[in-house]
Amino acid sequence: xxPSSYKAIVDEFAxxxxxxxxxxxxxxxxxxxxTRERRIALATATRxxxxxxxxxxxxxxxxxxxxxxxxxxxxxxEPSRVLPVPRVADLSFNQPLGEGQADRLRQSLRALSVSxxxxxxxxQDPPGGRLHERAVVATxxxxxxxxxxxxNVVITSGTQQALDAVLRSLTRPGDVLAVxxxxxxxxxxxxxxxxxxxxxxxxTEKGPDLAALDSLCRARPVRAIYAIPTLHNPLGWVxxxxxxxxxxxxARSHDCLIVEDGTYAFLDASPPPPLxxxxxxxxxxVAGLSKNAAPGLRFGFAVLPRPHIETVxxxxxxxxxxxxxLITAVATGWLADGTVARWERDRRDDAAARQDIARTALAGxxxxxxxxxxxxxxxxxxxxxxxxxxxLLAEVGILVSTADAFAxxxxxxxxxxxxxxxxxxxxxxxxxxxxxxxxxxxxx
Ligand SMILES: Cc1ncc(COP(=O)(O)O)c(C=O)c1O
Numbered sequence: 001x002x003p004s005s006y007k008a009i010v011d012e013f014a015x016x017x018x019x020x021x022x023x024x025x026x027x028x029x030x031x032x033x034x035t036r037e038r039r040i041a042l043a044t045a046t047r048x049x050x051x052x053x054x055x056x057x058x059x060x061x062x063x064x065x066x067x068x069x070x071x072x073x074x075x076x077x078e079p080s081r082v083l084p085v086p087r088v089a090d091l092s093f094n095q096p097l098g099e100g101q102a103d104r105l106r107q108s109l110r111a112l113s114v115s116x117x118x119x120x121x122x123x124q125d126p127p128g129g130r131l132h133e134r135a136v137v138a139t140x141x142x143x144x145x146x147x148x149x150x151x152n153v154v155i156t157s158g159t160q161q162a163l164d165a166v167l168r169s170l171t172r173p174g175d176v177l178a179v180x181x182x183x184x185x186x187x188x189x190x191x192x193x194x195x196x197x198x199x200x201x202x203x204t205e206k207g208p209d210l211a212a213l214d215s216l217c218r219a220r221p222v223r224a225i226y227a228i229p230t231l232h233n234p235l236g237w238v239x240x241x242x243x244x245x246x247x248x249x250x251a252r253s254h255d256c257l258i259v260e261d262g263t264y265a266f267l268d269a270s271p272p273p274p275l276x277x278x279x280x281x282x283x284x285x286v287a288g289l290s291k292n293a294a295p296g297l298r299f300g301f302a303v304l305p306r307p308h309i310e311t312v313x314x315x316x317x318x319x320x321x322x323x324x325x326l327i328t329a330v331a332t333g334w335l336a337d338g339t340v341a342r343w344e345r346d347r348r349d350d351a352a353a354r355q356d357i358a359r360t361a362l363a364g365x366x367x368x369x370x371x372x373x374x375x376x377x378x379x380x381x382x383x384x385x386x387x388x389x390x391x392l393l394a395e396v397g398i399l400v401s402t403a404d405a406f407a408x409x410x411x412x413x414x415x416x417x418x419x420x421x422x423x424x425x426x427x428x429x430x431x432x433x434x435x436x437x438x439x440x441x442x443x444x
Contacts, residue, residue, distance in 0.1 A: 129155030200409030236370035361432035
């Protein structure tokens with residue numbers, strides 16, 4: 001028998017995994033077994049599994065082997081396409097939506113349809129938004145502790161587009177981007193798309209290890225640092241003022257750009273000053289209305305140091321021109337008339353109530369969470385392989401994300417990220433108790 005080619009083996013495994021012939025959780029042959037079965041070198045076997053891991057199809061567990069991965073919502077698939085179950089409790093993605101929001105949207109669209117502004121919506125907005133709309137965002141940002149001129153704000157189609165435009169225009173392929181060792185999955189996608197060298201910053205439960213960040217900046221030419229200082233995704237931390245000042249001092253002394261993500265910051269009613277306020281000359285602050293209004297709205301913005309406005313705007317124009325006028329009209333209307341502020345207050349109460357439910361349901365388990373955040377980081381025991389646990393949970397209709405989605409370095413801790421915002425609040429306790437039963441039933 002001729003030895004199989006590396007590419008043929010990868011294709012064969014990929015087809016079997018995608019068709020379900022090798023279901024999630026299946027343990028694949030060891031590297032040595034694969035070398036014998038396929039008559040290939042050990043380095044080739046390693047390359048096969050590395051390629052399958054890069055395709056998101058398998059995961060390696062040190063000392064245990066290589067397993068077919070469970071695909072989470074973060075793979076870009078609809079939960080209903082991932083799971084053949086009629087009812088899914090989605091703990092993999094936060095979609096907070098309050099009562100009455102659909103009615104509010106109906107009202108706004110009706111009001112817009114009879115206003116004089118309708119014709120203006122047919123005309124093209126300048127990329128980054130009209131100045132009066134940017135002024136509405138600037139006024140809203142005062143509540144968040146950011147005092148900036150409307151000219152420093154650009155409006156985007158969601159936070160993700162703001163992040164994309166910032167990285168696309170202010171970094172070059174090969175630049176070093178420092179990111180917390182566990183962080184928002186979207187930043188990983190962007191770093192890879194823009195050819196950035198993403199380097200993990202070790203983390204503790206209280207925030208990034210700042211001494212390690214400083215050493216990293218001494219050892220490598222770090223161009224930018226991505227940070228979520230308030231209500232971190234997934235760990236929930238809120239950095240105190242001292243940590244923020246130290247963070248900014250490190251960025252200044254190594255001349256790094258700071259990309260500050262304030263997506264969940266609204267959940268903290270009185271957070272310490274944003275990094276943007278401490279270092280406006282080097283901080284690009286990005287946020288949006290996905291978690292405080294509605295993720296389907298796709299409205300976001302960036303607050304930029306003045307010298308970067310033009311390049312970032314050019315990059316927005318190149319991508320998708322920013323946010324559509326209709327969406328911008330609805331979103332800025334809600335920002336200006338206090339609707340968003342009201343929803344934010346409701347969300348704070350909702351998140352705190354959901355955390356209480358989680359604390360009770362998961363008491364005694366290894367949880368890292370902030371009392372007003374919408375997420376819990378759940379550490380697992382050594383015998384509870386995250387991928388396997390996620391597959392078992394999927395079988396009972398509970399979707400979760402494993403550490404793989406969040407890990408920015410090669411170390412993937414043994415944990416799950418639970419997003420608490422999506423299931424109806426009255427069902428959350430039940431869902432979490434079921435989750436606990438499934439996890440605790442995994443045999444040692
Ligand atoms: C930290 C963080 N940043 C950005 C985003 C993306 O936000 P948007 O929906 O506004 O693009 C998310 C979404 O979950 C997030 O958690």
